[in-house]
Amino acid sequence: MAHRLEKDTMGTVEVPEGAYYGAQTQRAVNNFPISGLKPHQALVRSTVRIKKCAAIANMTTHRLPRELGEAIVKAADEALAGQFADQFVVDPFQAGAGTSHNMNVNEVLANRANEILGGAIGEYARVNANDHVNMAQSTNDVFPTAMRLAALELAQELDNELRDLSDALARKGIEFDHILKSGRTHLQDAVPIRLGQEFSAWSIAIANNRSGLERAFPGLRELGIGGTAVGTGLNAEQAFIDLIVEGLARETGQELTRGESLVERMQNMDPFVALSSSVKGAAVNLIKLANDLRLLSSGPRTGLGEINLPAMQPGSSIMPGKVNPVLPEVTNMVCFQVMGCDLTVSLAAQAGQLELNVMMPVIAFNLLFSMEILKNCLHQLTSLCVTGITANEERCRNFLDQSVGLATVLAPSIGYAAAAEVAKESAKSGKSIREVILERAILTEEELEEVLAPYPLTTPGVHGKD
Numbered sequence: 001m002a003h004r005l006e007k008d009t010m011g012t013v014e015v016p017e018g019a020y021y022g023a024q025t026q027r028a029v030n031n032f033p034i035s036g037l038k039p040h041q042a043l044v045r046s047t048v049r050i051k052k053c054a055a056i057a058n059m060t061t062h063r064l065p066r067e068l069g070e071a072i073v074k075a076a077d078e079a080l081a082g083q084f085a086d087q088f089v090v091d092p093f094q095a096g097a098g099t100s101h102n103m104n105v106n107e108v109l110a111n112r113a114n115e116i117l118g119g120a121i122g123e124y125a126r127v128n129a130n131d132h133v134n135m136a137q138s139t140n141d142v143f144p145t146a147m148r149l150a151a152l153e154l155a156q157e158l159d160n161e162l163r164d165l166s167d168a169l170a171r172k173g174i175e176f177d178h179i180l181k182s183g184r185t186h187l188q189d190a191v192p193i194r195l196g197q198e199f200s201a202w203s204i205a206i207a208n209n210r211s212g213l214e215r216a217f218p219g220l221r222e223l224g225i226g227g228t229a230v231g232t233g234l235n236a237e238q239a240f241i242d243l244i245v246e247g248l249a250r251e252t253g254q255e256l257t258r259g260e261s262l263v264e265r266m267q268n269m270d271p272f273v274a275l276s277s278s279v280k281g282a283a284v285n286l287i288k289l290a291n292d293l294r295l296l297s298s299g300p301r302t303g304l305g306e307i308n309l310p311a312m313q314p315g316s317s318i319m320p321g322k323v324n325p326v327l328p329e330v331t332n333m334v335c336f337q338v339m340g341c342d343l344t345v346s347l348a349a350q351a352g353q354l355e356l357n358v359m360m361p362v363i364a365f366n367l368l369f370s371m372e373i374l375k376n377c378l379h380q381l382t383s384l385c386v387t388g389i390t391a392n393e394e395r396c397r398n399f400l401d402q403s404v405g406l407a408t409v410l411a412p413s414i415g416y417a418a419a420a421e422v423a424k425e426s427a428k429s430g431k432s433i434r435e436v437i438l439e440r441a442i443l444t445e446e447e448l449e450e451v452l453a454p455y456p457l458t459t460p461g462v463h464g465k466d
């Protein structure tokens with residue numbers, strides 16, 4: 001590969017010929033071959049938007065010559081259109097605070113801006129990465145602002161997927177509302193429940209997770225941009241701070257505001273902890289949902305088999321005809337990963353010292369990664385699994401008829417002790433609750449029909465009592 005020689009404050013560095021990044025990015029590539037991963041594109045987009053809005057603000061205050069500023073804005077728009085996606089190359093595990101990521105973006109935009117103005121890549125004759133693209137900024141206020149904007153972007157996409165799942169579960173709740181089945185507690189027979197009630201409960205749980213996610217949004221919308229190195233705003237005019245916040249609000253469509261204290265916005269990672277926690281909370285409920293779907297669809301002959309999940313792929317390399325619940329399984333795996341990411345976010349958030357938390361890159365990586373995989377997984381779970389679930393009504397009815405949980409319904413009519421004896425005999429003999437009651441002549445058939453009227457068994461009240 002051909003190289004060009006670039007110079008920075010530490011000396012000269014070989015950079016691949018034709019690369020839009022420069023010396024500081026190349027040093028990071030050399031220093032941090034850690035994961036082989038690239039920065040999340042939402043983080044890149046957010047950083048580029050900051051540079052664009054900063055250039056506009058600096059032109060407005062007349063600090064940045066218009067010709068240079070307009071070239072930076074044009075380069076930023078091209079980057080936002082995806083033209084330089086392969087030029088953002090710094091590993092997410094990098095130097096503290098995200099300086100390498102910030103300089104990667106600065107260098108790409110500076111080189112492209114120079115090119116727009118008729119210069120050559122790597123010369124920086126007109127536009128300098130530090131002096132112009134990074135004007136009135138520091139990594140220390142750029143990176144947490146980019147984290148906020150990227151987190152808002154992905155969190156809203158995640159929220160949309162949670163909404164779609166909740167709605168799909170609610171529709172199944174309506175579709176299955178007429179199907180009575182045995183409830184189960186401790187994985188043992190319990191009183192009757194409608195299959196639709198189970199699906200409706202899952203829908204509400206996911207809707208509640210959406211509410212938790214949305215509660216994290218206001219803290220993310222309070223920006224610390226303009227605080228520069230330690231939050232005091234050194235080298236950034238007051239007008240610049242107001243202008244860049246207004247510009248980012250227009251650029252992103254978000255209701256963004258300047259944080260009450262730019263010093264505090266720089267030091268504390270609370271909004272990311274809150275968002276990560278809410279994402280973890282959704283993962284916890286999704287694990288419960290996935291496990292319940294696996295249990296209810298288990299079989300098809302030797303398990304519960306009360307519902308059928310869409311068949312997605314062969315389930316075994318050795319057992320012909322086997323089909324597995326692959327979407328709930330991958331949901332579990334993704335959710336376990338999300339929970340691990342949340343722990344990393346928490347550990348990194350408490351590791352800040354004084355005016356800066358240098359662990360921001362690992363917070364950004366884990367938070368954005370967890371939301372990315374969870375939203376993608378939710379889309380597949382909803383579209384390929386939940387929407388296609390069908391019910392085995394006869395199976396549900398048979399289990400209900402055999403359930404010793406029906407004895408609970410008898411307690412108000414015949415007393416707890418007598419009902420317990422009925423349940424024990426049913427379990428021992430294999431006879432249904434109905435058969436034992438009639439054989440013992442505890443109730444007449446008419447009385448028993450009134451007590452065991454199907455639909456009222458799943459609604460509040462004491463049935464069979466006037």
